[in-house]
Amino acid sequence: MSGHHSHHCHHDDGRAAGEVPYGQVPPGPAVARRALLAGAGGALMLAALPGQARAAQSRMPDGAARASAVTQGTTLVHADMHNHTVMSDGDGSADAAFASMREAGLDVAALTDHATLFAIDGLSSGEWRTTGELANAANDPGRFTAIRGFEWSHPLQGHINVWNTSDFADLLRASSPGGLYSWLTGRSGGLASFNHPGREVGRFNNFSFNASARAQLVGLEMFNRTDDYLFEGWSSGLTSPLVACLNAGWRPGLTGVTDEHGTTWGFHEGKGRSGLWVTENTRDAVFAAMAARRMFATRVSGLRVDATANGVRMGGVLNTGAADVRFLVDVDRGAAWDGKPLRVQVLRPGTSAPAVVDVVDTVNGTVADFTVPLDAADGNWVVLRVSDPAAANGSPGPAGHPCNDFGVAYTSPWWLRP
Incomplete structure (x- = not known):
């Protein structure tokens, strides 16, 4: 289990507007x-x-x-x-x-x-x-x-x-x-x-x-x-x-x-x-x-859910071969989940099922902060899965696999490019 710490952080909503045409169909009333x-x-x-x-x-x-x-x-x-x-x-x-x-x-x-x-x-x-x-x-x-x-x-x-x-x-x-x-x-x-x-x-x-x-x-x-x-x-x-x-x-x-x-x-x-x-x-x-x-x-x-890896947002490319990668993971469901224990699993390429190279316990409404050594030689992607350890995966994988608990969310992958 990696060392990590957490803190609470809340912000207000904010949105902007802008009209966008759609295909070749004129807008309706x-x-x-x-x-x-x-x-x-x-x-x-x-x-x-x-x-x-x-x-x-x-x-x-x-x-x-x-x-x-x-x-x-x-x-x-x-x-x-x-x-x-x-x-x-x-x-x-x-x-x-x-x-x-x-x-x-x-x-x-x-x-x-x-x-x-x-x-x-x-x-x-x-x-x-x-x-x-x-x-x-x-x-x-x-x-x-x-x-x-x-x-x-x-x-x-x-x-x-x-x-x-x-x-x-x-x-x-x-x-x-x-x-x-x-x-x-x-x-x-x-x-x-x-x-x-x-x-x-x-x-x-x-x-x-x-x-x-x-x-x-x-x-x-x-x-x-x-x-x-x-x-x-x-x-x-x-x-x-x-x-x-x-x-x-x-x-x-x-x-x-x-x-x-x-x-x-x-x-x-x-x-x-x-x-x-x-x-x-x-x-x-x-x-x-x-x-x-x-x-x-x-x-x-x-x-x-939002997450960064060495400052790169999920969905992005990590320009690294082998390095310690620091993840920050923001998971919040609001007051309804205050204090709810959650788990973050670090998924890497496997053969028939993903390899899980770290499992970090966290709590709803906090930022999980942990570091994992990653090597592009082991595969060029990493995904974070957020789960509820108190419930079971209805479609489990290999016996004892860390992802046999209840999936709550998946981040988009990061791709490792040396």
């Missing part, structure tokens, strides 16, 4: 449409207006303050970048989705219906346009960022979310992961994520690496719905998706998503979501944070 979309909820939009109390719903108490205790210049926003509607295999009308997610307390939300083959159980061109119109209507720069995306869906190779493109690719336009990467690299600004990684047997052609798409492949889902994907497939003899993806050469940030298919988007405590560190809550700033991997995966609403 935001306020009128949002009022219209209140639907059966009636008070839905009233409750979501800035500065007013939200309607009583089954959601956790307000979370931690939005300013990091270890870095400056950015604000935390809570995001869910993977959601479905009746436009693919979801149950709910797309007209209601963004209002529901805003009402549930999310700051950033995306609709990503499936793109399959010939619009069978998936997006049509008309539905793609409609998704863009709904996102523009719900988008409220500075307060709520609404995003259109799609989920490229191959039944054997896996599913990949894509955001910030003016068109979409189904299996006719891109029949393989490699085909999708080629399509993506032809669209500057487009960003993508490996979804529920390892669930489909082909595993993105075993995470076959495409150097030209590396910068745009910004996400790897570690939490999807209520599941921790660290050991997905391990019991069947497969490699941890985290290890397989990062060892292959990809450099994704780590994310959590609801992957909602019902009608109560955003209102599910315990399902995945992401924290993004943005300069302002706008589309441009959200995509910039994703491109920089300034994000973390969690399944706890209102959680704040």
